Amino acid sequence: MDRYDIHPMPKPASPDLLARLSRLHSSTFGHTHLWGFCRRDIRPLGDCTPVAGTAVTLALPGPDSSLLHRVLAELRLGDILMIDRLHDDLYACVGGIVALALKQKGVAAVVVDGPVTDLSEIASIGLPVWCRGASPLTTRRLDLGGRINAPVGVGGTVVHPGDLVLCDADGVFVLPPDEAEAAILQAEAREAWEFRIVAEVATGHDLADALKAYPPR
Structure with missing residues (x-):
């Protein structure tokens, strides 16, 4: 059996939907x-600006990062690299040099279901990273195998290549492209409703009265 499962890059998501x-x-x-939410232990490194992008998926086994170097050549402006570490929690697959390479490619963010390393370097580079902490023990090129642009599991949720991904201070949300338009419309309506409720409460109205005047949407 081939140790590698490699598929073409996904179609980029609509720029309008991502915006x-x-x-x-x-x-x-x-x-x-x-559903669609990564576990809450996947957190942003430092302060972060919300980002949205097209999911490019990668699965790396334990100490091996061979395929990371391959996918680096294919990443595009605005992609979000979603890395499944296949239950490994010891080896950091992203450090300062890889972060710099990702930044130079215009990658919007990287989400790692595991640790990273070189935190101060990553911070100075300015690459948005969501991960499960830090480790000084790093991956290396061992030719063990892996997957590119196949369905993966990141933070307990399934991610398909081409999914829309939203990363912010609260966590990571993954949205299939065929559901994106309807889901975004619903969320926009919800935030407009919340804005009205906040305005009511901020001007002294009781929350219960505000909710009666403007029922949840």
Whole structure:
């Protein structure tokens, strides 16, 4: 059996949908969806600006990062690299040099279901990273295998290449492209409703009265 499962790059998501998605909050989708959320232990490194992009998926086994170097050559402006570490929690597959390479490619963010390393370097480079902490123990090129642009599991949720991904201070949300338009419209309506409720409460109205005047959408 071939150790490698490699597929073509996905079609980029609609720039308009990504722009609209980036203006929303992952927590808004938490009111409208029950799935698509990475576990809460996948956190941003430092302060972060919300980003949205097209998922490019990668699965790396344990200490091996051979395929990471291959996918680097194919990444595009605005992609979000979603890395499944296949249950490994010891080896950091992203460090300062890889972060610099990703930044130079115009990658919007990287989400790692595991640790990274060189935190100060990553911070100075300015690459948005969501991960599960840090480790000084790093991957290397061992030719063990892996997958590019196949379905993967990141933070307990399934990610397909071409999915829309929203990363912000609250976490990571993954949205299939065929559901994106309807889901984004629903979230935009929800945030407009929340804005009205906040305005009512901020001017001294009781929350219960505000909710009666403007029922949840």
